[in-house]
Amino acid sequence: MTFPESDKQYIEDIEPLRVAVIGSGPAGIYAAEALTRQQQVPVHVDIMDRLPTPYGLVRYGVAPDHLKIKGVVRALRQVLEHPDVHFLGGVEFGTDLSRADLARTHHAVVYATGAAVDRRMGIPGEDLPGSFAATDFVNWYCAHPDSALDQFVLNSEEVAVVGAGNVAIDVARILLKGADELSHTDIPQPVLDVLASGRVRTVHLLARRGPLQAKFTSPELRELLSLPGVDVDVRAEQIDLDPATVDAGELGAGRLSRAVRTNLKLLREHVDPPAREGPRTLRLHFWTRPLEVQGDENGVSGLRVERTRLASDGSLVGTGKTAELDVGMVLRSVGYASVPLPEVAFDDRSRTVPQEEGRVLDAKGDVVRGDYVVGWIKRGPSGVIGTNKSDAAATIRSLLEDAPALREAAGELLPLEKVLDEHGPVVRSNYQDWLRIDAEEARQAEELGRGERVKLHGWHAYRRVLDGH
Numbered sequence: 001m002t003f004p005e006s007d008k009q010y011i012e013d014i015e016p017l018r019v020a021v022i023g024s025g026p027a028g029i030y031a032a033e034a035l036t037r038q039q040q041v042p043v044h045v046d047i048m049d050r051l052p053t054p055y056g057l058v059r060y061g062v063a064p065d066h067l068k069i070k071g072v073v074r075a076l077r078q079v080l081e082h083p084d085v086h087f088l089g090g091v092e093f094g095t096d097l098s099r100a101d102l103a104r105t106h107h108a109v110v111y112a113t114g115a116a117v118d119r120r121m122g123i124p125g126e127d128l129p130g131s132f133a134a135t136d137f138v139n140w141y142c143a144h145p146d147s148a149l150d151q152f153v154l155n156s157e158e159v160a161v162v163g164a165g166n167v168a169i170d171v172a173r174i175l176l177k178g179a180d181e182l183s184h185t186d187i188p189q190p191v192l193d194v195l196a197s198g199r200v201r202t203v204h205l206l207a208r209r210g211p212l213q214a215k216f217t218s219p220e221l222r223e224l225l226s227l228p229g230v231d232v233d234v235r236a237e238q239i240d241l242d243p244a245t246v247d248a249g250e251l252g253a254g255r256l257s258r259a260v261r262t263n264l265k266l267l268r269e270h271v272d273p274p275a276r277e278g279p280r281t282l283r284l285h286f287w288t289r290p291l292e293v294q295g296d297e298n299g300v301s302g303l304r305v306e307r308t309r310l311a312s313d314g315s316l317v318g319t320g321k322t323a324e325l326d327v328g329m330v331l332r333s334v335g336y337a338s339v340p341l342p343e344v345a346f347d348d349r350s351r352t353v354p355q356e357e358g359r360v361l362d363a364k365g366d367v368v369r370g371d372y373v374v375g376w377i378k379r380g381p382s383g384v385i386g387t388n389k390s391d392a393a394a395t396i397r398s399l400l401e402d403a404p405a406l407r408e409a410a411g412e413l414l415p416l417e418k419v420l421d422e423h424g425p426v427v428r429s430n431y432q433d434w435l436r437i438d439a440e441e442a443r444q445a446e447e448l449g450r451g452e453r454v455k456l457h458g459w460h461a462y463r464r465v466l467d468g469h
């Protein structure tokens with residue numbers, strides 16, 4: 001888009017619209033990008049994160065062996081290096097900075113805090129030692145600083161992964177791959193050592209519904225089914241289609257999506273496999289739901305499961321046919337959930353912030369002036385990274401429409417640093433600090449002869465770099 005010279009002069013003369021973005025994952029960074037790309041108003045964007053490291057789930061969620069997906073960082077980095085964008089790490093919304101503080105420093109706030117916690121299965125034994133959220137396992141191998149290095153020992157031969165989404169596939173794949181295959185990734189060295197000495201031989205993947213209802217995508221399923229040295233065990237009766245689908249003739253009528261048909265074809269290629277040879281086995285159990293994690297304070301000793309089916313109204317029901325899986329660890333991968341933000345309305349049922357076109361609504365359904373939302377906390381934990389780009393652009397369109405009113409409502413704004421200082425010694429870091437962590441991770445990779453980066457693990461490791469030791 002080109003603007004007449006007179007307009008350009010006008011844009012340069014007015015004070016930038018100051019926008020705070022809370023959360024530096026893809027959704028937050030895409031919101032900043034949408035703000036810097038438009039030419040209606042000059043902007044000053046502060047992207048804040050609780051952590052000293054940007055990129056959210058791209059750094060702490062995308063599987064370490066998915067290097068191509070992680071490559072999105074190159075584009076996100078350009079946004080963080082835009083002159084109108086400023087990264088501030090080590091600042092927690094609600095603790096180090098309140099909404100009232102931000103009203104004194106910015107015209108608008110965009111919440112982009114994602115979905116930080118796991119959902120639960122709601123079955124007995126879920127909290128036994130050895131029963132974990134997949135997010136715990138992901139955080140561990142992705143080196144999230146909140147996760148403890150010694151949280152996983154992997155001394156069981158059989159592990160159950162509950163859920164049929166892409167996260168379940170990620171954790172199953174990491175458990176099944178040999179440490180050699182992961183050595184070129186950014187997995188921290190102590191984590192790689194645990195994976196190398198782990199005793200896992202069989203991973204059971206449990207889907208409570210059938211192959212047509214599974215949430216995982218075809219490329220991820222194809223990759224899982226073709227891991228070298230891994231036998232895939234899937235029984236014909238496990239990938240039965242539900243009678244309603246068969247009756248409706250959906251397969252014949254071509255009403256299934258291409259992805260679902262591809263998934264089915266991939267699974268059928270593996271039905272009733274020949275005698276096992278590989279060192280590891282992936283066992284797929286569709287139409288199987290967990291009933292109870294068995295064990296005691298010493299750990300998990302099994303998982304009781306039930307065969308399921310769809311009732312005529314489409315709801316999931318148990319058949320009463322139960323079985324026990326002889327597993328020593330259970331990872332529930334049944335979806336992420338967002339965490340309510342202080343002073344921001346939250347819908348407990350959808351676990352999202354109520355909003356209209358990206359504008360946050362209060363408990364009465366009225367628009368909260370100056371508050372916007374993007375990403376998973378806006379629409380729930382779904383979609384791929386790129387989904388956040390159009391989602392953020394839509395929210396920023398609303399924000400820009402509101403810009404004149406936001407300017408009018410704001411008094412004279414104070415510098416963010418000044419308001420942060422009022423809270424005492426908040427430990428914060430900037431983009432240059434992140435680049436030092438980044439460089440240290442590259443140095444470690446070189447020293448260990450492993451790929452482009454080996455991640456630091458734990459707050460103490462970040463602090464050492466930030467303190468210059």
Ligand code: NAP
Pocket residue numbers: 120121122162163164165166167168170207208209213214215216220289290333334335336381382383384
């Ligand atoms: P998800 O796609 O929503 O899958 C959650 C799975 O858990 C579903 O199969 C669901 O079954 C099952 N489930 C829910 N409650 C259950 C219960 N009580 N007992 C048994 N099973 C239960 O979530 P996700 O795997 O966490 O992924 C989140 C998002 O990140 C998705 O959009 C995903 O595609 C994306 N992601 C993408 C990649 C990639 O592109 N490589 C990698 C990781 C994540 P029902 O369908 O029956 O509810």
